[in-house]
Structures are given as C-alpha cells and as structure tokens.
Amino acid sequence: MxxxxxxxxxxxxxxxxxxxxxxxxxxxxxxxxxxxxxxxxxxxxxxxxxxxxxxxxxxxxxxxxxxxxxxxxxxxxxxxxxxxxxxxxxxxxxxxxxxxxxxxxxxxxxxxxxxxxxxxxxxxxxxxxxxxxxxxxxxxxxxxxxxxxxxxxxxxxxxxxxxxxxxxxxxxxxxxxxxxxxxxxxxxxxxxxxxxxxxxxxxxxxxxxxxxxxxxxxxxRQLGAEPRDVVQVTHAVAKGDLSHSLNLRKVSKSSVLFAMHHMQTALRNVVGEVHQSSDEVASGARHIAEGSIDLAQRTEQQAQSLLETVATMEALAQTVDRNASVARDVAQKATLARERAENGGEAVETLVNVMQRIDASSQRVTEIVALIDELAFQTNILALNAAVEAARAGQQGKGFAVVAAEVRHLAQRSATAARDIRHLVQESVAVAGTGSRIAGQTRVMMTEVVDEVRQVSALIHEISEATDSQKTGIQQVNSAVSSLSSVTQENAVLVHDVAARADGLSGQAASLLSVISIFKLGTKPVLQR
The missing domain is CATH 1.20.120.1730 (Four Helix Bundle (Hemerythrin (Met), subunit A))
Structure with missing residues (x-):
C-alpha cells in the first residue's frame, strides 16, 4: 500500500x-x-x-x-x-x-x-x-x-x-x-x-x-522529547561530547531526537576518520612542500631562459622592422617611377597622334597645291585663247590682249609658286612621316619600359608585403614568448605560494588534530571505508 x-x-x-x-x-x-x-x-x-x-x-x-x-x-x-x-x-x-x-x-x-x-x-x-x-x-x-x-x-x-x-x-x-x-x-x-x-x-x-x-x-512527537531535553543534547554535541546516551524508547524514527542520535553516531565515525586522516594529510603536505620548492627552482630557471629568448626575439623584430621600412621606401619609389614612365608613355602617345595629324594636314596641303597648279594651267590656256581672239579682233581687241597677257603672266607666276610649295610640302611630308615612324617606335619602347617598371613595382610590393607579414609573425611570436615568460614568472610565484601554503597546510593539519582532540567519543568509533 x-x-x-x-x-x-x-x-x-x-x-x-x-x-x-x-x-x-x-x-x-x-x-x-x-x-x-x-x-x-x-x-x-x-x-x-x-x-x-x-x-x-x-x-x-x-x-x-x-x-x-x-x-x-x-x-x-x-x-x-x-x-x-x-x-x-x-x-x-x-x-x-x-x-x-x-x-x-x-x-x-x-x-x-x-x-x-x-x-x-x-x-x-x-x-x-x-x-x-x-x-x-x-x-x-x-x-x-x-x-x-x-x-x-x-x-x-x-x-x-x-x-x-x-x-x-x-x-x-x-x-x-x-x-x-x-x-x-x-x-x-x-x-x-x-x-x-x-x-x-x-x-x-x-x-x-x-x-x-x-x-x-x-x-x-516530531521533536521526540521535550524541547529542553533536545536543547541539552544539542549543547552537549556543540561542546564535543559525543558520548551522551539518548533514551530512544517510544521515539519515532522521524523525530528530531532520533535524527540527533543518528547524527551523534555519524559524528563519532567522522571524527575517528578525521583522527586517522589528519596524520596522512600532514605527511602529504610535507611532501607537497618539498616538491613545490624543487618545482619553484626549475620554474625560475625556465623563466630566465625565456627572458633571454624574449630579448633575442625583440632584436630580430627590430631588424625585420627596419627591413620592412626600407622595403616600403623602395616600393614607394618604384611606384613613383612607374607613374613617371606611364606619364612618358602618355606623352609619346600624344606626340604620335600630333605627328599623324601633321602628316594628314601635309597630304591635304599637297592636294590643294596640285589644285592651284591645275587652276594656273587652265588660266594660262584661257589667256592664250584670249590672246588669239584679241589678235583676230585687230585694233579693237588690243586692250583685251594686254589684259590676257597680264593674266597669263599671273598664271605662270602662280604655277611657279605652286611648284615651289609642292616641293616644300613634299619635303615636309617626308619629314613628318619619318617623325611619325620614330614616334611609333618610341611609343613601343615606352610601352615596354612601363611594363617592365610595373613588373618591378609589383615584385617590390610583394617583397614589402612579405616583409610586413614576416614582421607581424615575429611580433606574434614575440608576444607569445612574452606571454609565456609572464605566465612562467606567475607560475614561479604560484609555486612559491603553493610551497608556502603546503607548509601552512601541514601546520593546519596539526591544528586540526589538536581541535579534534576535544571530542569525547566514549566507545571506539566504527570506521566506514
């Protein structure tokens, strides 16, 4: 049930x-x-x-x-x-x-x-x-x-x-x-x-x-006795007297008095075990103190070695830092040279374009001069025809013949000037063509120079970035070594503290034996392992 x-x-x-x-x-x-x-x-x-x-x-x-x-x-x-x-x-x-x-x-x-x-x-x-x-x-x-x-x-x-x-x-x-x-x-x-x-x-x-x-x-019923009796038993336990006998007749197992009896029995067992364990604790504390002292000495040696490693890493970090600074300066100058080469390439490109326009203009001038020469030739023919017609007219065409002679003279001068201009323009066209070819060759060479400068600049930037990465890695290693050194020093302090605490634990174990001695067990406690 x-x-x-x-x-x-x-x-x-x-x-x-x-x-x-x-x-x-x-x-x-x-x-x-x-x-x-x-x-x-x-x-x-x-x-x-x-x-x-x-x-x-x-x-x-x-x-x-x-x-x-x-x-x-x-x-x-x-x-x-x-x-x-x-x-x-x-x-x-x-x-x-x-x-x-x-x-x-x-x-x-x-x-x-x-x-x-x-x-x-x-x-x-x-x-x-x-x-x-x-x-x-x-x-x-x-x-x-x-x-x-x-x-x-x-x-x-x-x-x-x-x-x-x-x-x-x-x-x-x-x-x-x-x-x-x-x-x-x-x-x-x-x-x-x-x-x-x-x-x-x-x-x-x-x-x-x-x-x-x-x-x-x-x-x-829950107390198991009068409150004053329970208080008396409690005071006896508080004073360390565990030999006090309790009258458990007509007492419920769920009462406070029965629980105190159970607590009294358990305390006798616990105090007996503490008596036995205190010696073991004191012996273990002594061994811990000796081991802590030895560990402290080795930890101090390790801390000294780490300090030397930290100094070496700091010097290496400074060297890498200087290399990184030089690499950055070289990268800046390479970038400046690349920019100037690119500017020169652009100037040559502009010159080529100008020379091509000059060549085209010279060709156009040649065509115009040819047109002028042809006009002069036609004018000369017209002047000859006019002179022939004036001769046929006799006395009435004399004035017209004079004008035709002047026009013919002007046409001849125009033809002569056109031939001179054609000759000069042909020389100019030849020179402009040569300049255009030279400018084209210069453009190709400048393009190759710009490409080479760009490749050099890219390599220098890669070197600078690699140096920065190396610097960062060394700084991280230096930081890790510094942290390890700090931790090692803290461990050394902690080991010294552990040794001191082990000595204190040994003294406290002795004090614990002295304190436990106030308990009166009456009968030999039953040890439960």
Missing part, C-alpha cells in the same frame, strides 16, 4: 494559522457586509427621510406664512404695508412649491409620489386663489372687505390652504414613519451582526485552542 503524503510541521502550522485567519476573515467580511447595510440605511435615512421631513415641514411653514401674510394684507390700512404683505405671501407660496418639488424624488413608492403630486396641486390652487385675492386687494384696497363674494372666495382659498397644509403634515408623518422603520431595521441588523460575529468569534477561539493543542502534540 502506498503511504499518504505526510505534511511537515511548518505546513501544518501554516494551515492552522490559515484556518484561524479564514475564520477571522469570515467574521470581518460578515461585519463589513452588515456595516455596509447599516451605512446604506443611515445614508438613505438622512438623504431621503430626514431631508423629506425637512422639505415637507418647510412647505407647510411656507403655506402657513402665506395665509398669514394674506390675512395681514386685508387688515392693514397702509397701502405700502399691504403690498409688502402681498409680496411676502407670493414669496412663501413660491417657497412652498419649490420645497414640494424637492420632496417628490425622495419617495421610492409610487403612492408617495402621488401624494406629493396631490399636495402640489392643492398648493397651486391655493396660490391661484390667493393671487386673485391679492390682485383685487391691490386695485380696490380695503373696500373689497365689504364684498360678500370676495370674502366667500377668500374663505374657500383658506380651505384649500388648510387641505394643502394637512397634506404636507401627512407627508411629514409618512417620512417620519419610514425613518422609524429604517431605524428598527438598523437595530435588527445590529443585533444580528452582534450575535453572528459573537458566535464566529467563539468558534474561532475554540478552533485556535484545538489547533494549538494538536500542533503542540505534533511538535512534541
């Missing part, structure tokens, strides 16, 4: 306190609810019933004052005083109607609101009758007192006013009765709350007593 879940002492105490708190909360909630009802009734009594009594009473007082003012207006002989009384009468009638209108919403029942409506209707009739009375009194004065019809109408108005006052008094009584009923209901609620809260308080007190007894019994 499965065992049920056993609750701990703390859980049980919490549950007990929660149960008592629940009873208290239930009592408080009931009290709050009943107090809320009492408060609601008190608020209703004040806001509706007491206010209703006040409004109804004031309405009755206004109607009484209005009737009195109407009577006084008939009795006074002075017209100003009579008009003043009439004003008083009107003010009180308005006040009565205003109070009744405020009173109507204060009734919850339809019957009450109908009663207020009836009183309001009587008040309006009363006000209308008194207004007729006041109007004749203002116009006719004291003479209306001799009119029987007027006096009869006044009597009827007073009768209506008495009915309205009686209705207002009835409203006052109704509100007073409602207030009395609310007061009785409030008293009943108070008595009910008193009885219920008293009963709940009594039940809560009984429940607290029962739970306290149950918890005390459970606590003693």
């Amino acid at each position: 499965k065992k049920g879940v056993r609750l701990g002492l703390g859980v049980k105490m919490i549950m007990a306190f929660l149960l008592v708190a629940a009873m208290s909360a239930l009592t408080g909630a009931l009290g709050v609810q009943l107090l809320g009802q009492v408060n609601a009734m008190a608020v209703k009594m004040f806001n509706q019933e007491v206010a209703g009594v006040r409004h109804a009473s004031q309405a009755q007082a206004h109607m009484t004052a209005a009737g009195r003012a109407a009577a006084n207006a008939l009795l006074v002989a002075d017209k100003g005083a009579r008009i003043s009384e009439i004003y008083f009468m009107r003010d009180h009638l308005d006040g009565a109607q205003a109070e009744l209108k405020k009173l109507k919403p204060l009734f919850d029942s339809e019957e009450g609101r109908l009663a207020v409506e009836q009183v309001i209707g009587l008040t309006e009739r009363y006000a209308a009758a008194l207004e007729d009375y006041a109007a004749r009194l203002e116009t006719e004065g004291m003479q209306v007192s001799a009119d029987p019809d007027y006096l009869q109408a006044l009597a009827q108005a007073h009768a209506i006013g008495e009915q309205a006052e009686t209705g207002a008094v009835a409203l006052v009584l109704q509100k007073q009765n409602t207030s009395s009923a609310l007061a009785d209901e409030t008293t009943q609620i108070y008595q009910f709350a008193l009885s219920q809260m008293g009963a709940l308080s009594l039940v809560g007190a009984l429940l607290a007593i029962v739970l306290g007894a149950v918890l005390a019994r459970g606590l003693k």
